[in-house]
Structure formats: C-alpha cells, structure tokens
Amino acid sequence: MPLSLGELGGAALLLALAFSAWGLVGGAIGAIRRDPRLLTSARMAAFATFLAMTAAIAIMEVALLTDDFSVSYVADTSRVGSPLWVKVVTLWAALEGSLLLWGWLLSGYWALLASVAPNTPLRPWALTTMAGVQLFFVLVPALIAPPFLIVEPVPLDGPGPNPLLQNHWMMAVHPVLMYLGFVGLTVPFSYAMAALITKRPGSEWMASTRRWTLLGWGFLTAANVTGGWWSYEVLGWGGYWAWDPVENVAIMPWLTATAFVHSVQVQERRRMLKAWNLLLIVLTFSLTLLGTFLIRSGVVSSVHAFGDGPVGPYFLAFFVLVMFLSLSLLALRWDQVRDRADLDHPVSREGAFLGTNLLFLALTFAVLLGTLFPLIVEAVSGARVTVGAPFFDQATLPLWMGVLALMGIGPLLPWRRAPDQTLFRNLAWMTGAAVATAAVAAAVGMRGVYPLLTVALAAWNLASLALLLTGALAARLRARRQSVVQAVRRYAHENKRRFGSMIVHFGVVMMAVAIMASSAYRVDEQIRIDLGGSTEWYGYTLTAADRFMDATEARVRAGAVIDVHRDGRRVTTLTPTINVFAGQSMSVPTPDVLYRPLYDIYLNVAANIGPDQEFVVLRAVRSPLVTWIWVAGVVMAIGTVYALTPSAGAARETRTSKTEERAQA
Amino acid sequence: MKRFAYAVVGIGVLAFAGVLIQRALSDSLVYFILPSEYASEPHRYDERRIRLGGIVEPGTIAFDGDELVLAFDVTDSIETFAVRHRGTPPDLFQESTGVVIEGRFENGVFHSDNLLVKHSEVYEAPEDGTIDLEELKDALQ
Numbered sequence: 001m002p003l004s005l006g007e008l009g010g011a012a013l014l015l016a017l018a019f020s021a022w023g024l025v026g027g028a029i030g031a032i033r034r035d036p037r038l039l040t041s042a043r044m045a046a047f048a049t050f051l052a053m054t055a056a057i058a059i060m061e062v063a064l065l066t067d068d069f070s071v072s073y074v075a076d077t078s079r080v081g082s083p084l085w086v087k088v089v090t091l092w093a094a095l096e097g098s099l100l101l102w103g104w105l106l107s108g109y110w111a112l113l114a115s116v117a118p119n120t121p122l123r124p125w126a127l128t129t130m131a132g133v134q135l136f137f138v139l140v141p142a143l144i145a146p147p148f149l150i151v152e153p154v155p156l157d158g159p160g161p162n163p164l165l166q167n168h169w170m171m172a173v174h175p176v177l178m179y180l181g182f183v184g185l186t187v188p189f190s191y192a193m194a195a196l197i198t199k200r201p202g203s204e205w206m207a208s209t210r211r212w213t214l215l216g217w218g219f220l221t222a223a224n225v226t227g228g229w230w231s232y233e234v235l236g237w238g239g240y241w242a243w244d245p246v247e248n249v250a251i252m253p254w255l256t257a258t259a260f261v262h263s264v265q266v267q268e269r270r271r272m273l274k275a276w277n278l279l280l281i282v283l284t285f286s287l288t289l290l291g292t293f294l295i296r297s298g299v300v301s302s303v304h305a306f307g308d309g310p311v312g313p314y315f316l317a318f319f320v321l322v323m324f325l326s327l328s329l330l331a332l333r334w335d336q337v338r339d340r341a342d343l344d345h346p347v348s349r350e351g352a353f354l355g356t357n358l359l360f361l362a363l364t365f366a367v368l369l370g371t372l373f374p375l376i377v378e379a380v381s382g383a384r385v386t387v388g389a390p391f392f393d394q395a396t397l398p399l400w401m402g403v404l405a406l407m408g409i410g411p412l413l414p415w416r417r418a419p420d421q422t423l424f425r426n427l428a429w430m431t432g433a434a435v436a437t438a439a440v441a442a443a444v445g446m447r448g449v450y451p452l453l454t455v456a457l458a459a460w461n462l463a464s465l466a467l468l469l470t471g472a473l474a475a476r477l478r479a480r481r482q483s484v485v486q487a488v489r490r491y492a493h494e495n496k497r498r499f500g501s502m503i504v505h506f507g508v509v510m511m512a513v514a515i516m517a518s519s520a521y522r523v524d525e526q527i528r529i530d531l532g533g534s535t536e537w538y539g540y541t542l543t544a545a546d547r548f549m550d551a552t553e554a555r556v557r558a559g560a561v562i563d564v565h566r567d568g569r570r571v572t573t574l575t576p577t578i579n580v581f582a583g584q585s586m587s588v589p590t591p592d593v594l595y596r597p598l599y600d601i602y603l604n605v606a607a608n609i610g611p612d613q614e615f616v617v618l619r620a621v622r623s624p625l626v627t628w629i630w631v632a633g634v635v636m637a638i639g640t641v642y643a644l645t646p647s648a649g650a651a652r653e654t655r656t657s658k659t660e661e662r663a664q665a
Numbered sequence: 666m667k668r669f670a671y672a673v674v675g676i677g678v679l680a681f682a683g684v685l686i687q688r689a690l691s692d693s694l695v696y697f698i699l700p701s702e703y704a705s706e707p708h709r710y711d712e713r714r715i716r717l718g719g720i721v722e723p724g725t726i727a728f729d730g731d732e733l734v735l736a737f738d739v740t741d742s743i744e745t746f747a748v749r750h751r752g753t754p755p756d757l758f759q760e761s762t763g764v765v766i767e768g769r770f771e772n773g774v775f776h777s778d779n780l781l782v783k784h785s786e787v788y789e790a791p792e793d794g795t796i797d798l799e800e801l802k803d804a805l806q
Contacts (some may be wrong), residue, residue: 086676342667345672359676363684369686377694384697384806387690399682526733526752578756585758617733617753630752632762 006071008149016052016107016138019045020093023110023131031124031197039124046107046114046127054102060147064090070154073147079583080162081553086161088444089172093161095296095309096147098175102357103137104520105176105183110134113187113212122205124189125194133186145311154515158581160554167588170230177223178250182288184216185257189285192278196329201274202336206264211644217261218640222255225633236589237605238524238621240629245300248371249291251312252364256284259360268349269415275330275337276357282326287364289319300371330650344416345642347423352410359402366395397450404457404512406506408464426467433463454516461509465502492642500643505634507649514628523622526606529562530615537620538562540601541565544616545573556583557590558609560616564601576603576618599624695767697796697806700744716767717746717775718805722758728753739764740776741801750777756789757782763805772806 003011030038063071067080077094078087092098110130117123137159141147165171188209204537206213227250228240232360241247256633260280266273279364294300297312330337343351377385412426437459437610438452446452472495476487492499529535534543546561559577564569574592581588591604598620607617675690699747719739726737735750747764758764758780783805 144803343671346671355678362679366682366686370690373690373694386695386697388693388695388714391693394692395686398685528730528733540690585757606757615730617730618670620725 004070004150004542005059006148006150009056009063009071009192009518010055010142010146012052012059013138013142013146013148016049016056017135018050018105019052019143020107020131020134020138022300023049024128026133027124027128027131027492029620031128042124042131043114043127045131049131049138050111053104053138056141057104058095058146058410058468060091060100061088064088067157068152069158071147072149072151075151075155077156077161078158079495079554081582082160082166083170083554084156085172086166089165090161093165093171095311096145097142098179099137099145099311100141101176101400102179102183103134103141104185105179106130106134106137108356109183109187111309113190118208120208121198121203122191122194122208124313125197126190126205129190129193130186133190140311142315144314145309154552157583160581163579163581163584163586163588164234164594165580166233167590170226171231174223174226177219177226180251181216181218181223183220184212185253185281185284187216187287187477188260189281192281193326193329196278196326196333196337199333199336201333203264203268203271206267206277210264213257213261213264214640214644217254217257217638218644220250220257220634222637222639224250224254225636229630229633232594232602232626233591234588236591236619238522238602238604238619238623240518240626241372245371246295248367248392250288251295252291253287255282255364255367256287257279260284260351263357264316266353270337270341270350272340272341272343272350273354273590275334278326278337280357282323282330283364284448286319286323286326288321289315293319294371299375301436313574331521347413349410349413349415349418352406352413354402356406356425358408359399359406363396363399363403367392370395394453399654400512401450401453401457402643404454404461405653406459407508408461411468411501411505412464415607422471426464429467430460430463434460448520451516451520454512458509458513461505465506465509468502488539496645499645500639500641503639503642505639507632507639510628510635511632514625514632517625518623518629521624523620525620526614526617528617528618534563534565538622541569542603542618542620547613547616548575549609549611553582559590560603560605560609560618562592562603562616572600574603576605578605578609595627597627599623600626694759695766697802699802700739700746701741701798702742703746705772706743711770713722714764714767714769717748717777718763718765718802720801721758721760721762721764726754726760735780739766743798746773746775748777750780752778752780755780755782763801765805 022198023042026038027042030042033057040619059071060071062068063074064078067083069075069078073094073096077097078090082090090097110127113130114127117126138575142624156383160166178492188206191205191209195201214279227247231242231247232238232240260277263273263277263280267277293312293315296309296315299312324644343354345351345534370391373387374385377383408430409427413423414420434456438456441452441455446455469491472485472486472491474489477484482490523538525537527535527537529542531544531546531547534541537541541564543563543565544560545563547559549556549558549563551557557573557579562576563576564572564574572594574594576592577590578587579590589604593603594601602623604619604620604621605616606619609616670758677693695716696710697718698710699784700717702720704713706755722738722740722745726735730737733747733751733753735749735752735754737750738745739742739748741744748761750766750768763783765783766777767776767779768775771777
C-alpha cells in the first residue's frame with residue numbers, strides 16, 4: 001500500500017528533527033573539540049535539514065492542491081472550491097502551516113549561511129546557534145502543532161481558510177515578508193551568541209552579519225507596511241494601524257532592530273556600545289518569540305481572527321530559555337564587553353545614534369506596556385480593561401518626534417568631534433526650513449501641535465538631506481569638471497550604504513507626513529443614499545446607481561454600485577461589497593477605494609443590503625495622503641536594496657579575494 | 666564625571682518617557698463591565714469611555730434608517746439599560762445575542778459608537794434563572 005501524504009510529511013519532519021538536532025549537538029561538540037570533520041558534518045546537517053523541510057513544504061502543497069483531506073491541516077483549513085492561489089497560500093493561513101513555513105524559511109537561511117559564511121572562528125558557534133533555533137522550529141510542527149496528522153474517515157470537503165485571509169492577495173505576501181524578517185534577524189543573533197561564546201565581542205560578528213541584519217530589517221519594514229495596506233484594503237474601517245496586539249508584536253522587533261541597525265555603526269567606528277549591541281539583538285530575537293507567544297496563546301485578545309493553538313506555552317518557554325542563556329552568557333563575558341572608551345562629546349554622530357537608540361527603546365517599552373497592561377490590571381485588580389489607541393498615540397508621538405529630530409541632525413554630525421562652524425551653519429539652514437514650513441502650514445490653516453511639528457520636522461529633515469548631498473558633492477564638483485547629474489551618480493555609486501540610508505530616511509520623512517495627514521485630517525462618516533439618489537461628499541457626488549447580490553460556489557456577495565462624479569464628470573464607479581465565504585459564518589467586507597494622490601475616497605458597506613431595501617448605508621472615509629504611506633514603504637525598500645548592493649569598492653575586494661583563493665588552489 | 670552626566674541624561678529620558686506613559690495610561694484605560702457593575706457604582710464610570718457587555722433584550726430593537734441610530738436595551742438579567750448606537754445594525758445582530766458596545770453613559774442612557782456582535786459565544790441563561798456574571802463576561806470578552 002503506498003504511503004499517504006500525511007505519513008510522508010510526518011516522516012520528512014522527523015528527518016528534519018534528527019538533522020537539526022545533529023546540527024546542534026555535532027556542531028557544539030565539534031566547536032568545543034575544534035574537530036574540523038565533526039564541524040563539516042554538522043554544517044552538512046544544515047543542507048539536509050533544508051532538504052527535509054523543503055520536502056515537508058512540498059508535500060503540504062501537494063496535499064493542498066490535490067484536496068487531500070486525509071491530512072489534518074488540509075481538512076481543517078482548505079476547501080475544494082477555493083481558487084488555485086488561495087490553495088497555494090493556505091499553507092500559511094492557519095497556525096500549523098504558518099509555523100511550518102517559518103521553520104522552512106529558517107532552514108533556508110541556515111543552509112545559505114552554511115554555504116556562504118566565510119570560515120571564521122565565529123562560524124561554528126553561529127551555525128550551532130542557528131541549529132538550536134531551527135531545532136525548536138522543527139519540534140513545533142513535528143510534535144506540538146502537527147499539520148500532518150492523519151484524518152480518519154477522510155472528509156469530503158473542509159471549511160476553507162479564514163475569510164479575512166482569502167479576501168485579498170496581499171495575504172499571499174505579508175506573512176512571508178514577516179517571517180523572512182524574523183528569520184533574517186536570527187542570523188545576527190546567532191553571530192552575537194558565537195561572539196560571546198568564543199570571547200570575541202569585537203565588531204567582527206556584526207561586520208560579518210551587516211548584510212543579513214539590513215536584509216532582515218528591510219523585510220520587517222516591508223512586512224509592517226504591507227500589513228498596514230492589507231488592513232486598509234480588507235478590514236473596512238478605512239485605517240491601516242489600530243494598535244491591535246497583533247500589530248504591536250510586529251512593530252516591537254522592528255523598533256529594536258532599527259535601533260540595532262544604527263548602533264552597530266557606532267561599534268564599527270568607535271568600538272563602543274559592545275554590550276548594548278549584543279543586548280539589542282538578543283532583545284530583537286526574543287521579542288519575535290514573545291510576540292508569537294502573546295498572539296498565539298490567546299492571552300491578549302485581538303480583533304484579528306488568529307486561531308489559538310497549543311504552541312503558546314512552548315514559545316513562552318523558548319523565550320525564557322533564550323533570554324536566560326543569552327543574558328547569562330552576557331553576564332559571564334561582562335569583562336570583555338564592557339566599554340573602555342567613552343563618548344568624547346554628546347554632540348557627535350555617536351551621541352545622536354545613542355539618543356535615537358534610547359528613544360527607540362522607550363518606544364518599544366511603551367508599546368510592550370500598552371500591550372501587556374490589560375494582563376497586569378486583570379492580575380492585580382480583576383478588572384477587565386483594554387488600552388485604547390489614544391494611549392499609544394499619546395505615549396509614542398513625542399518619542400516619534402524626537403526620532404525625527406535626531407534623524408535630521410545625526411548624519412550631519414561628525415564622529416567624535418565637538419561641534420564646529422559648519423554644524424552651526426547647517427543647523428541654521430535646517431531650523432530656518434522647519435520654522436518657515438511650520439509658518440506656511442499654520443498660515444494655510446493647519447492647527448495642532450503634532451501636525452505642525454511633523455511638517456516642521458519633515459522640512460528639517462529634507463534640509464538635512466539636501467545639506468548632506470551638497471556637502472558631499474561640492475568637493476567633487478570643485479575637484480573635477482562634471483555635470484551635477486554625473487556627480488550625483490558617481491557619489492551614489494561609490495557610497496552605496498550612505499546613499500541607500502539617505503533614500504530610506506527620505507522614505508521615513510514621506511511616511512511621517514503621510515501618517516500625520518491621514519490620521520489628523522481623517523473624515524469618517526456613515527452616509528445613507530436612497531437608490532437612484534445621490535449625495536454630495538467633500539467635492540464628490542456619490543450616486544447609488546444600483547445594488548447587487550450574487551452567489552458563486554465559493555462565496556455569496558452583496559454590494560452597492562456607487563457612481564462617483566466630480567464637477568459633473570464621471571470619475572469612477574465604486575462597488576463596496578460584503579462577502580460570505582462558503583463554509584464560514586462570518587461576513588467580511590471588501591471596501592472599494594478611489595486612490596488619489598491628495599486623498600483617497602474609501603467606501604465600505606455599513607449595513608446589510610436586502611432585496612427589499614430602497615437605500616444603502618455606507619461608511620465613507622476620506623484620509624489625506626494615505627497613498628503616500630505605501631509609496632514611502634516602496635522608497636524605504638528601494639533604499640534598503642540599494643544599500644545592500646555591493647559597492648564598487650566591496651566588489652573589487654571580493655574579486656581579489658576570489659583570485660587569491662584560486663591562486664592558492 | 667562624564668559617565669555620571671550620561672547616566673543622568675539617560676535616566677532623565679527614561680523618566681520623561683515614564684511620565685508620558687503613565688499619563689497616557691490613566692487617560693485611556695477602557696473598562697469592560699456588565700450593566701449590573703455599572704449600576705453598583707455609576708459615578709465611577711460616568712465620565713469615562715467604557716465597554717459595556719450584555720445581551721440584547723428581545724423586543725427592544727428599533728432602527729431609525731434616516732438618522733442611522735440603532736436603539737435597543739442591553740441586559741445581564743439583573744440590570745437593563747437603554748442603548749443609542751450611532752450606526753447601523755451589523756451583520757448577525759439580533760435579539761438575545763451577546764454584544765459589546767463602546768461609548769459613554771449620559772443620563773442613564775448608553776451612547777455607543779462601536780458595536781461588536783459576539784455571535785459565536787452566545788451565552789445561554791440557565792433554566793432556573795441564576796446567571797453567572799463571570800461566565801457571561803468571559804463569553805463576551
């Protein structure tokens with residue numbers, strides 16, 4: 001009798017379990033005994049684990065695509081009638097599958113690291129740490145939340161994935177980006193552990209993981225932005241960020257990772273902040289585990305329909321284990337990681353970086369506290385409370401403003417030196433730009449401290465970027481006879497990291513302004529339109545032309561047909577819809593959005609549409625500049641990719657080292 | 666000396682953040698209570714935004730389609746209060762379902778701007794009429 005897919009998948013996971021266990025044990029023994037044969041064997045375990053995990057993923061996809069309901073995960077989350085793309089992404093539509101995906105991506109990074117990491121004294125322990133993390137992420141799908149259980153008798157059909165997830169293609173992208181970010185930051189964490197174990201807490205570990213760190217940070221950034229866009233397009237309230245626990249646990253590792261990306265530069269340049277950097281990467285990695293525990297165990301309630309599973313306590317235990325091991329290791333090596341050097345002057349590049357770091361840590365703490373506070377209150381007084389979005393806005397806005405202010409100054413300051421003449425000139429320009437912009441904004445009718453402060457700081461940052469660029473170009477233009485365009489291209493080409501960071505910072509400025517405008521000037525109303533009638537709404541005429549109801553095998557939907565006119569000309573037709581997916585009781589909205597550079601018109605069906613009802617009720621949201629949030633996300637991604645591409649100098653280095661290798665061979 | 670100065674600055678920043686957080690928290694805690702809990706100490710919740718949980722009393726639902734105001738009574742079988750919700754009845758809103766509404770009490774009427782239907786965990790009152798409030802609260806949470 002041929003083996004079933006469930007048995008094959010379970011077997012693949014058991015193989016992965018054995019291989020990653022060998023990666024951990026063999027790697028550790030090999031590293032202690034400095035046995036190159038053992039180390040090579042443990043390194044091979046990375047490839048073997050990756051192959052086994054790939055097999056498990058492939059088997060699950062085959063099971064999903066062939067509707068094999070004898071596999072428990074398929075029976076619980078898939079449906080015969082779902083479209084092909086939904087079946088493919090159903091792999092990460094529920095707990096068991098998404099943890100399997102996490103494990104697979106991790107094994108991919110581990111294998112990649114095992115093949116490309118240069119043979120340094122850090123490599124054995126870094127790979128061993130990766131193996132340890134991998135072991136946990138194989139244990140979970142293999143034993144704790146198994147997706148490959150065999151269902152008897154085999155059901156004919158399943159309920160299909162969570163309707164919120166099958167409602168938008170973004171769901172195919174966002175979770176994968178999130179896991180790529182989480183997994184990417186495991187690499188610097190592993191190298192940090194290796195640095196502590198081998199007593200080499202210099203900047204070697206971060207130099208070898210610079211790319212990985214930036215890559216992980218870039219994926220996390222993209223994941224948070226796509227998550228916001230998904231909320232906007234699917235949840236129907238016209239917003240993109242609600243400070244829901246699920247969002248909070250995704251932003252926390254991003255905050256600490258952002259601090260880390262900046263503070264590693266201080267250590268590279270000034271040999272300072274060794275312990276701080278180690279602590280930050282430990283915190284970043286642990287926060288991904290703590291976050292998974294919080295949202296997967298049901299201890300905090302969330303509007304996102306995340307299934308509770310059995311994995312919560314295990315993630316908590318792993319979080320505690322990771323914290324305990326890494327912090328005791330840090331304490332054990334305290335003599336080596338203590339900073340000998342001191343800040344020469346607080347008004348310096350490293351001073352600004354340190355300030356930003358403190359702000360990011362305070363932000364993390366505020367978000368963590370807001371997320372956990374309901375638990376604390378219930379434990380202490382028994383009262384049930386929720387911490388609303390106003391808390392997060394009040395607590396974090398001043399800190400965000402501080403981040404924006406320092407983001408403008410930091411890159412202009414020289415390392416270690418006290419301020420000089422140029423600094424005051426620069427500051428004068430930036431302050432002038434900020435004050436002038438705020439004055440213009442106030443004159444055209446902008447009110448409120450934060451909106452005005454945000455545009456002022458945006459101008460401050462743009463002035464700073466302009467000064468940085470002109471400062472770098474002036475010397476070039478004087479020295480060589482080039483056109484400005486040529487000079488910019490040359491500069492950008494030769495300073496990829498620096499120029500990439502400028503692009504990212506520009507994206508941050510865009511995003512800050514867009515977030516300010518879309519939240520401070522948001523209009524959110526319920527409007528009722530009689531069928532055939534129309535209503536004026538912020539310069540647009542909305543006409544309820546029709547309503548519709550139809551049913552396919554996969555879903556039943558009802559919606560309104562709204563003609564949108566402006567100045568007598570037809571702009572578009574929006575069809576906000578409500579869907580009920582087959583096999584599910586919950587209805588999910590599909591809002592329809594008129595994307596515009598100045599402001600979006602966002603319509604969502606607000607009340608049931610019945611066949612005998614002669615009107616439609618819509619939730620209409622007008623949020624200025626909201627589109628620029630997504631554009632800013634793309635700009636930040638482009639900047640990150642640009643910083644990641646090898647610069648001309650680095651490429652030459654690798655080429656020479658390759659030639660040397662060849663010469664040695 | 667320098668180190669000391671940095672420590673002072675660092676602690677200053679953290680203290681500032683602490684104050685911000687503390688003030689924000691005291692302003693924006695939203696209590697989740699049942700009608701009887703409100704009735705026992707109304708002054709405690711009168712000025713605050715709260716989340717009120719309960720069951721929709723049968724026969725009290727009225728929807729004004731022109732003004733878009735939904736009126737109904739919410740009860741936990743001990744106390745009952747009138748609710749005015751700005752908005753339309755959501756999907757699955759009906760008599761005897763569990764709801765959580767967010768808003769404020771004004772003159773004994775709860776004015777809500779957010780209404781959640783807890784359809785999957787409808788609380789069924791036992792036959793003998795005794796109702797376990799904690800159990801109801803858990804079901805609605």
